[in-house]
Amino acid sequence: MAAARYHGIELDIHDFAAEPGEASPSPASLARWLNDQGAVAKGMRIRWRYLVKMNNSPPIVLMFRDGSAALMVRADAGRGIVWLRDPLSDEGEAPVAVDELRLSQVWTGDILLVKARRGESEADAPFNLAWFARIVLREKQSLRDILIASMVLSILTIVPALIVMQVVNRVVAYRSMSTLVSMIGLVVILSFYEILLTYARRELMLVMSTRIDTRMSLHTFARLLALPLEFYEREQTGRVLGRYMAIYKVRDFLTGRLMTTALDMFTLLVILPLLFYMSATLAWMTLASAGLIGLIVVLFLPPMAKVIGRTIEAEMARGSVLYETVAGIRTVKTLALEPTRKERWDEVTADVVRWKLASGRMGNWPATLVMPMDMFINRGIILVGAYLALESPGGMAAGGLMAFMMLGGRVAAPLVNLAKLLEDINEVSASLGEAGAVLNQPTETKALTTGMRPVIKGALSFQAVNFTYPGGAVRALDDVTFDVPAGTMLGLVGRSGSGKSTVTRLLQGVSRGYSGYLRLDGVELREINLTHLRRNFGVVLQDNFLFRGTIRDNITAGRPGLTIDDVVRAARLAGAEEFVERMPAGYDTWIEEGSTNISGGQRQRLAIARAVICDPKLMILDEATSALDPESEALVNANLQRIGKGRTMVIVSHRLSSLVDCDQICVMDRGRVVDIAPHAVLLERCDIYRTLWMQQNRHQNAGTDPGPTSMLAEGE
Template identity: 30%
Template sequence: MEEVIKETSKITTLKRLLRYVSSYKWKAIGVIFLLLIVMGCNTLNPMLMKVSIDNFVGSSNVKGLLGIGLALVILNLVVMILSKIRILVMSKITNQVLVDIRHELYTHIQTLSFSFFDNRPVGKILSRVVGDVNALQNLLNSSIVNLIPNIFTVALVIVMMMILNVKLAIVCLTVMPILFIAMFLIEVKSNKRWRKYRDKRSSLLGYTHEAFSGMKVIQGFGREDYARDKYEEHLNQHASGFMHAVKLQDTFWPVVDICRGLGIAIVLLTGYKLTTGDNLSPGTLMAFIMYIEMLWRPIMNLSAFYNAFITNLSAAERIFDILDTHNDMELKASSTALPKIKGKVTFENVSFSYEDDETYALKDADFILKAGEKIALVGETGAGKTTITNLISRFYDPSKGRVLIDGTDIKTVNLESLRSQMGIMLQDSFLFSTTIKENIRYGKLDATDEEIVAAAKAVNAHSFIEKLENGYDTNVNERGSRLSLGQRQLIAFARALIADPRILILDEATANIDTETERLVQKGIKKLMEGRTSIVIAHRLSTIRDCDKIFVVSDGEIVESGKHEELLKKKGYYYNLYCAQYSFLKEA
């Protein structure tokens, strides 16, 4: 699915982009100053040539010619040195600006709610952070290096041409309207084509990331040919999008060259007539021709800037589109930090819909969890169990009603202060591609090695970690692929324990652990739950029998609640679930 990007004014986009340069304004001003000196020196060359032809060539004044030659050498040597300095400083500015934009983009993405990630594949987000930011390099270089200095050069050259000969200057400028009209017509369609190309590139990166992440599934089902064909389809769309854009863009330079050639031809023809009438000296005509070349050089540089602007504008628009995306959970600037909590959780008539419509994943949930209670959520897949935990963690905000912790509406507190007091264990525990020690320390960044070992021992992970080649310094590889599913879960338990959360959420946390390992880890789980409000989601009803209360969720509603024995006596929904699971195990 192609992304919808809000269109904005090109000038607004450029101004916003140039704001990032303001942090380095003095260096940028220095670069512009160097460029102006270079441009000024370059404009003196034709004048020195005019003086040498009109004053010294005809009179065979060798001494004068040598003086002019020495002046030209010194002048161009200065130009060369200043140009090298300018290129070095400009490269540093551009690279630092790209770092700033990429850092701001990454930092902003971290603040966005889950709904943002629900609607975008990871590959498409990566396309913005990496590809689109890189595309801005040429645009930034062109903006500072080409825009201001070349506008100044065009103005200066036109003034010099007017001083030399007004008629020739006016004749020379007659081709400019043709060039501007052609550039405008090309730009109208070009920007749309480049935006479409970047959407295709984003889709290609999105599918590539997804395919590599799911490579075990592709190979497990023998679907390599199917995956290759899908990749080829995205690749062909990407290539055709590029060719469609570049074909139009390639007409840009021929138009510039035609106008340039036409302008020179008109000037030569007019100049010939003026020289034959003794109204124009040969030196003046030579200087004028040199000025024409000097005029078209900045015009071509400005055209290059315009070309880069059109080509890469869509990249800037896509970056600003994300930066303009706000967290839809109405974060308030006045939000205060949530003090240390006891763990009482209250749902007041809470309803929630993932699609902002009347299809509710949770309907009118109204209950209280006392601090330190162990609560279980059971029900069929999609009943709304995980939705309840998502709302407690404030990954989403309720469509109706309120969620309170210790009597405080969690909408009014700082997210970090809320989530730092919560521990969340999922069925597929994510591990970072670093050492086991660093993965456990993620729960408490200042944890000592002794605390890490103690946490691992508490959840019975220490024994298998010690058997690994490098023990706690063993690198788990990407997503923990070096370890079994059960081992990953145990490390995630240690990470949650060391964080010392006040509210603990276990979402099918033991689903990937074999029976023998589960027996070992149950003691660790009990230790993890001690003194904390614990919410457990489990399909294996045998794992929740000791909970203080069990909520039975069906079709987004809490249909039953009570202890294990109480619910069995009711012979209702929970009783049927328990009997069905017991019968299945007995048959097996």
């Protein structure tokens, strides 16, 4: 943290979670965390003689064997001394001079280099072909080794043809056994080296492809996580997943067909001069035939691009239907919607089949048209060569003709693959466009990694806040103004669409395009680091999602480093301890996908435990009890008073009975604040609140005071 602060980066150590099995943070895990927080960090192992020469570097973190660390602020190679400072001490405290002997007793040899991020990183750069190229070009050493191996293999490819030529012209023609033995020895030696080089090149390509795939997957998934919630709310999930998976088509192209064709071009550069040396006439015929093949493929590129684009669109639509059906399978089963979903599946499948058939037919035309040229290269060249040999007695011998045939086929293949490569570019361009439609959306990366990290107490202040949803014509919040001191239990009530949930969205930083001032403890909310903000919030929704895993894993989802004691304390606070301990495996009980093996009330209490385990100073409960049965609701409401001690709570509920004990209740209507006061005061002076209260408690007043009931009925 001290090293990051030197570069103007404020961090919260509570956001760090060590890797599983780590007794103390490793440089690698610290570097990953710092990179996620907007810094540039790298862990490495270094020797003393190099460390002592780093006298012009910013503070360097030295890792010690007991799990602690120190900051190296200065070094003197001439005296063999480095100056260390305790990162937890005051910055004005004088550093301590340490020599190699003293440092070696505690230092692991690991250091952590930290600096501020300058410019655009791979994680933030626009997703396009250049982005992929940068990912690939980072493997410079592997690319260099593959290039060298390919060049050597290209030279070795001409050897078999030359051997065939010698065998036919010398061994067979002159019946020379000694020459045959020499050829056999040469073939064995060269074959051994070719096998070895081919294996090495495949291994290098495999390692490089794996590294590229890993780096690409990490960056793109991080980009998905950085997209704002508003994007996911307006986009169809199946379509988002379909577009995201299109990146793997681009990956396969770059590490597959593109790389293979590029490597084959080295073979072409080696073989072509030899072909022209053997027979310029036959070489020009081979090149002309391969060129015609390429021309035909290029001419069919525009119509193929259109058909391929429609095919990809149809496949994404089918994937979206599949995802929607599986995700909503409970609704499909309970409402007997199988025939409807099957009919929809048949429609999208028919669309996919139709476009795939059109794509196949379109591709069949160039494949058929190039067959005559391909046949000429493989069969016609030998006939033309034989004719030339008969017409000119001093022409190419039989062995040379066979060698030319072998090498000619190797020339045509790279040229044909190069033409087909252009065909693949159409599909890759379409895939890039689809993936870019998701990955190039504006992200929250800057908000998640920059901004202030104040100590949060929970005082809220809305000053003339206005907000309109994207595409909306009416303000969701209209000049909202109110203040809430820290430690207040605030209820938000109002009719549907009054703006209650919009207030909670703004507090969580989900929507930031508001006007006016929204302050938390006097700090404008948009100036606070978004990760820090959400870490200090506890949010419980009406329908909470639990991950597939144990109860303990779900409660500690936001803080994986917490202990079982923290889990039990949070469960007790949320009223979940009693039912968890009755389960066979206790906190290690497995929660199935969709939380099918626990009740709705149990799921809500686990969600509350997950929200309070990090001791947030501000909690938001958005209709958290509306879907519960009366018994579960009463249990959760009974715990709210205990949960609310020492923290600010914002409770959104249609059931006014659950808000009676709130310190303040804010009544909203059509995006405006109508009144804010305790329950008793609102009953006296707020018509909207009194109306809502009478409607929900009509059964209590039916026999005693029919007047207000009839008036309400008339008003409705």
